[in-house]
Amino acid sequence: MTLLAIDIGNTNTVLGMFDGANLVRSWRVTTHPRATADEIALTFHGLLEGCDPVTGIAMCSTVPSVLREMRTMLDRYFDDLPKVIVEPGTKTGVPILTDNPREVGADRIVNTMAAFHLYGGPSIVVDFGTSTNLDCVSANGEFLGGALAPGIEISLDALASRAAQLRKVELVPPRSVIGKNTVEALQSGALYGFAGQVDGLVRRLNVELGGVKAVIATGGLAPIVVPESETITDHDPDLTLVGLRLVYERNVP
Numbered sequence: 001m002t003l004l005a006i007d008i009g010n011t012n013t014v015l016g017m018f019d020g021a022n023l024v025r026s027w028r029v030t031t032h033p034r035a036t037a038d039e040i041a042l043t044f045h046g047l048l049e050g051c052d053p054v055t056g057i058a059m060c061s062t063v064p065s066v067l068r069e070m071r072t073m074l075d076r077y078f079d080d081l082p083k084v085i086v087e088p089g090t091k092t093g094v095p096i097l098t099d100n101p102r103e104v105g106a107d108r109i110v111n112t113m114a115a116f117h118l119y120g121g122p123s124i125v126v127d128f129g130t131s132t133n134l135d136c137v138s139a140n141g142e143f144l145g146g147a148l149a150p151g152i153e154i155s156l157d158a159l160a161s162r163a164a165q166l167r168k169v170e171l172v173p174p175r176s177v178i179g180k181n182t183v184e185a186l187q188s189g190a191l192y193g194f195a196g197q198v199d200g201l202v203r204r205l206n207v208e209l210g211g212v213k214a215v216i217a218t219g220g221l222a223p224i225v226v227p228e229s230e231t232i233t234d235h236d237p238d239l240t241l242v243g244l245r246l247v248y249e250r251n252v253p
Contacts, residue, residue, distance in 0.1 A: 001019075001055055002017065002054055003245055004056070005018060005059070005248075006058070006059040006070070006244070007059075007060055007110075007240045007241060008066050009062055009129050009130060010062055010063055010130040011130045011220070012028050012030060012129075013030070014026065014027070014240065015028075015029070016241035017051055017054075031063060033063060033065050033066055037069045040069060040070060040073045044077075054078070055081065056081055057074060057078060057081055057082075057084070058083070058084045058245065058248035059085050059086070060244060061106065062107055067085075084247055084248045084251045086109065086247055087106060088101075090251065092109055092247055094141060096109065097144050098144075104143065107127070107240055108127075108133060108135050108143065110240050110247060111218065112143045114240065114243030115137050118236070118242065119213060119214040119234065120213050120214070121141055121212075121213065122138055122211065123136075123137045123215070124146075124205055124212055126202070126232060127217075127218050128151065128219035128224075130151045131148050131154075132197075132198065133146065133148055134148075134149075134201050136205055136208075138209075144209075146205070147205065152194050153221065155190070156168055156171075156186070169186045171187065172187060173187070174187040174191075176188075192228060194225055195225050195229045198232070199229055202232075203231060206231075214234050215231050215234070216232075217232045218235075219237075
């Protein structure tokens with residue numbers, strides 16, 4: 001089986017090529033909300049050139065406009081392949097114990113499935129993306145809910161747009177927590193501030209869960225925060241892709 005897993009986020013789209021259970025290639029491209037099905041197909045065919053032929057596709061999306069064009073693209077260019085799109089009604093084996101299960105993002109369910117498969121439960125998934133999602137997985141693999149916070153980049157964008165003398169900065173550790181100039185002060189507040197936010201939320205969630213086996217970080221911005229966090233135990237950049245593989249195997253014999 002050569003599976004193409006596609007995780008469409010608000011900022012980036014991540015693709016992974018699996019040979020059986022092994023992730024052999026992965027790519028990260030910008031998500032363009034107005035891209036047409038044909039434009040998406042050109043990007044995909046360029047990335048997949050030289051790879052083994054794809055025999056199946058699994059996909060999840062948090063961007064409705066892109067999901068619509070992706071459906072069209074898959075039907076037009078990959079019509080002969082089995083496909084699984086994670087949406088309400090898709091078999092995941094993950095009970096969703098929230099007030100309105102249909103409003104839970106597909107990526108959060110996929111992450112729950114992968115976290116329980118790889119690390120067991122109870123556990124917490126911290127997904128650093130456009131928003132910072134902290135999702136709680138029960139001892140039985142159930143999605144319990146969690147906490148959502150503004151992501152690092154959109155927070156810095158908002159600050160730069162609303163404060164005349166502040167600007168976007170590179171997210172790297174400053175020389176010290178006490179910033180000696182505006183750039184270092186912004187870097188300190190962003191890096192250590194978000195690490196502290198995550199640690200504070202994880203500690204509170206941990207108390208309600210009665211202790212966890214693992215706190216797993218994933219998402220494009222995770223490498224920035226993980227070294228400064230006191231509560232994150234594991235970093236798994238491919239967590240969502242693994243979850244998509246598991247969903248595909250559950251739905252396609």
